[in-house]
Amino acid sequence: MPYAMLPDDLAELDSLGLRRYRRTLDSAQATHVLVDGKKYVAFCSNDYLGLANHPELIAAAQAGAAQFGVGAGASHLVLGHARAHEALESQLAAFVKLPRALLFSTGYMANLGIVTALMNREDAVFADRLNHASLNDACLLARAQFKRYAHNNLDQLQRLLASTRARRKLIVADAVFSMDGDIAPVPDLLALAERYDAWLLLDDAHGFGVLGENGRGVLEHFNAAHPRIIYMATLGKAAGVFGAFVAGDPTLIETLLQRARTYIFTTAMPPLLACALSKSIELIASGAPLRQRLHENIIQLKQTLNDSMPGGGELLPSATAIQPLVIGDNRAASSLAQRLADRGVLVPAIRPPTVPPGTARLRISLSAAHTTDDVRCLTGALAGAGVSHH
Numbered sequence: 498m499p500y501a502m503l504p505d506d507l508a509e510l511d512s513l514g515l516r517r518y519r520r521t522l523d524s525a526q527a528t529h530v531l532v533d534g535k536k537y538v539a540f541c542s543n544d545y546l547g548l549a550n551h552p553e554l555i556a557a558a559q560a561g562a563a564q565f566g567v568g569a570g571a572s573h574l575v576l577g578h579a580r581a582h583e584a585l586e587s588q589l590a591a592f593v594k595l596p597r598a599l600l601f602s603t604g605y606m607a608n609l610g611i612v613t614a615l616m617n618r619e620d621a622v623f624a625d626r627l628n629h630a631s632l633n634d635a636c637l638l639a640r641a642q643f644k645r646y647a648h649n650n651l652d653q654l655q656r657l658l659a660s661t662r663a664r665r666k667l668i669v670a671d672a673v674f675s676m677d678g679d680i681a682p683v684p685d686l687l688a689l690a691e692r693y694d695a696w697l698l699l700d701d702a703h704g705f706g707v708l709g710e711n712g713r714g715v716l717e718h719f720n721a722a723h724p725r726i727i728y729m730a731t732l733g734k735a736a737g738v739f740g741a742f743v744a745g746d747p748t749l750i751e752t753l754l755q756r757a758r759t760y761i762f763t764t765a766m767p768p769l770l771a772c773a774l775s776k777s778i779e780l781i782a783s784g785a786p787l788r789q790r791l792h793e794n795i796i797q798l799k800q801t802l803n804d805s806m807p808g809g810g811e812l813l814p815s816a817t818a819i820q821p822l823v824i825g826d827n828r829a830a831s832s833l834a835q836r837l838a839d840r841g842v843l844v845p846a847i848r849p850p851t852v853p854p855g856t857a858r859l860r861i862s863l864s865a866a867h868t869t870d871d872v873r874c875l876t877g878a879l880a881g882a883g884v885s886h887h
């Protein structure tokens with residue numbers, strides 16, 4: 498039987514404490530969810546501003562369905578590119594203050610499309626070790642030389658850039674690291690890109706909508722803008738819907754439209770989602786109070802945990818909505834997550850290969866929609882589950 502090896506493979510996942518199980522939501526994604534008939538306070542989503550279930554986005558999606566139907570029916574280059582997509586691309590470019598933007602169906606596909614369209618065997622990609630899996634996969638698929646540097650180690654990156662003889666060079670980094678929550682040193686990366694004539698691809702999946710005064714993301718946070726920057730952000734996280742976009746130099750964007758295989762050979766996102774996203778970008782632009790609420794939640798969590806775990810520096814030094822509590826052992830992380838669930842609080846245990854071996858963690862994600870009581874509920878459950886004894 499061709500399947501003969503698979504049971505052993507699955508048993509190995511069990512023996513390593515790495516088997517994953519899904520929970521099935523019976524409610525919309527929110528801070529308070531219904532799972533298998535039980536209510537929980539959840540700290541699991543990337544819906545940082547609470548827009549995934551927002552009434553104005555739902556109304557925009559419904560109006561979009563009435564006008565455009567439910568499916569795009571074709572790829573963008575064959576008749577799937579609707580007025581709603583076109584309008585959203587212009588809106589996104591104006592919002593992030595870059596010349597042109599191109600929609601992709603997901604962030605994973607955007608990263609694959611960008612890197613494979615621009616790089617090949619003669620080229621070299623320089624990547625932070627903690628980058629998202631989609632960026633790593635993109636480099637492998639492009640067959641470019643793949644040179645990884647230790648997390649935020651700019652000296653090592655500089656040495657790698659200085660020693661390459663590759664034709665084109667591309668530095669790639671998460672703008673906010675998805676499992677650690679820290680922000681990449683964008684001005685330093687840009688300076689190295691300048692010095693070594695490289696492009697800089699920034700994956701702002703976790704910064705778009707939340708960083709910067711106006712939620713324009715990491716570029717606004719650092720007041721950075723440069724033609725070398727290839728800016729990618731996802732629309733299924735803070736924006737609350739689905740999809741992704743790339744923004745930058747017009748010639749770059751036209752090249753992606755012509756060459757990115759994950760753009761060309763796939764169905765366009767449903768136009769109704771583009772309608773919902775247009776509303777979402779409006780709410781993000783006027784969302785300073787939401788970002789303030791999120792910030793207050795971050796401060797409350799950090800202060801409470803640091804007080805209750807003196808010297809227990811397990812909470813990584815993150816200033817963003819992603820607040821990882823590193824446990825180390827895979828099973829210990831899973832069993833802590835289970836004890837929290839028993840107390841009505843959902844926090845995901847993140848294990849290898851998503852994070853390096855020995856650094857299994859609870860990845861606490863905060864949202865503007867969490868109340869002070871929700872955060873207190875989490876810190877109380879952590880204390881009850883015995884976190885301070887680690």
Ligand SMILES: *Cc1c(COP(=O)(O)O)cnc(C)c1O
Nearest residue numbers: 603604605629631671675702731
């Ligand atoms: C979530 C994520 C992606 C993938 O985006 P999707 O739209 O979910 O496919 C890419 N990069 C980073 C850093 C992410 O966190």
